[in-house]
Amino acid sequence: MHRGDEQLGGSGRQTKARRQASTQARVRGVPVIGIGGPVGSGKTALVEALCRRLRDRYSIAVVTNDIFTKEDAEFLTRRGVLAPDRIVGVETGGCPHTAIREDASHNQEALDDLLKRHPGAELMFVESGGDNLAATFSPELVDKVIYVIDVAAGDKIPRKGGPGITRSDLLVINKIDLAPHVGADLAVMDRDSRKMRGDLPFLFANLHSGEGLDRVVEWVEQFVACGVKRGA
Template sequence: MHDPTQVRGSHHHDHDGLTRRPADGVLRVGVAGPVGSGKTALIEALVPVLLQRGRTPAVITNDIYTSEDAAHVRRTLDGILAADRIVGVETGACPHTAVRDDPTMNQAAADEILERHPDVDTLLFESGGDNLTLTFSPALVDLFLFVLDTAEGDKMPRKRGPGITECELLVINKVDIAQYVRCDLARMESDAHEVRQGRPVVLTNSLTGEGLETIADFLLAHEAAQLPGAPAASA
């Protein structure tokens, strides 16, 4: 029996043999970052904030051989977001492939969610744990967040990499533990602003909700800037 919360394999197509893009009017947001940086926790904390803002989100996670992240999101959001609005993609390959090089499987998963739930207006795509070179294909998402955490060390922004420099919003997560892992949070934030040349950076604690409203503001402002007739967003 087909499980609507799981997608496996290296290719997935619609019945007509073509992979359709998600429906127009749906804000598509990628969430990337190294293993353990808190991508899943961030999404789990962000969904209730989006719901409070009147949004109707759905979540697509990527793991190489399992759907553990999707299962975790379903458990955490039980009673908040219906299980079939949370889908796990088993990429069977490098996470970069599934969201940057050939996002076919994620596009198909999005199509399936939107077919079942046409009211969805926000799709959150979580990449599998990845390195600093990961970016999302513009064929899949409208913008993406890249998540670092203080336990990785304040040197991380200085390593640059396209994930850090090209994402629309850089998230420095787990700010509450910086003092315990010898991370100079002020320097980490300053370096992040420097390497991103002024592009947005937000500090977060997904457990307390710190910074989550700022992320929601950013996402909705980005969407508003893309609406027909809206003025172009400033650089």
């Protein structure tokens, strides 16, 4: 069992108003989880899987980010993950990391809009646009961060660091089934993740087959329980 399994249990460019403002969701105590990671790592797959597993238990809403389209929001809608009015796509332009960190106003507005539509929302996800290892969410936008990387990018990724690797609340190492095909050593990724993350949890997963998903669901449920208490 990996350490992650054992332990699951504004910038100057922003206006003063944006720095001081909280979203309606945060004011009302609705837990907001950011899901980040590089292009193709499995962020949308994780959002879909979590929504399917949790939608009968919680009132959920989702914001997705894409550079020039609303591809991920449209994908989730076509897949019937949630009702269409519970999914909002944000077009970030050429700098997707800015939309979740330095100027998160469009994402904040999307969360507020969703909460107006669904004032009883109990859990909200914000999926970032695919970005590099240096991207991270503003603490004004989300409460917790799940960062997704994939084995196909190489076993060197954990030791490359970056805030997603070192500071996310949960690191998901996805596509473990591809390890023998790309020459990635999962033991190396385990060792380096422990070194880079200290006591922060991480886990290995194959979201295509569902392996590891139970552990992510458990982590989310524990956070929501704490979030509900916090916002009560």
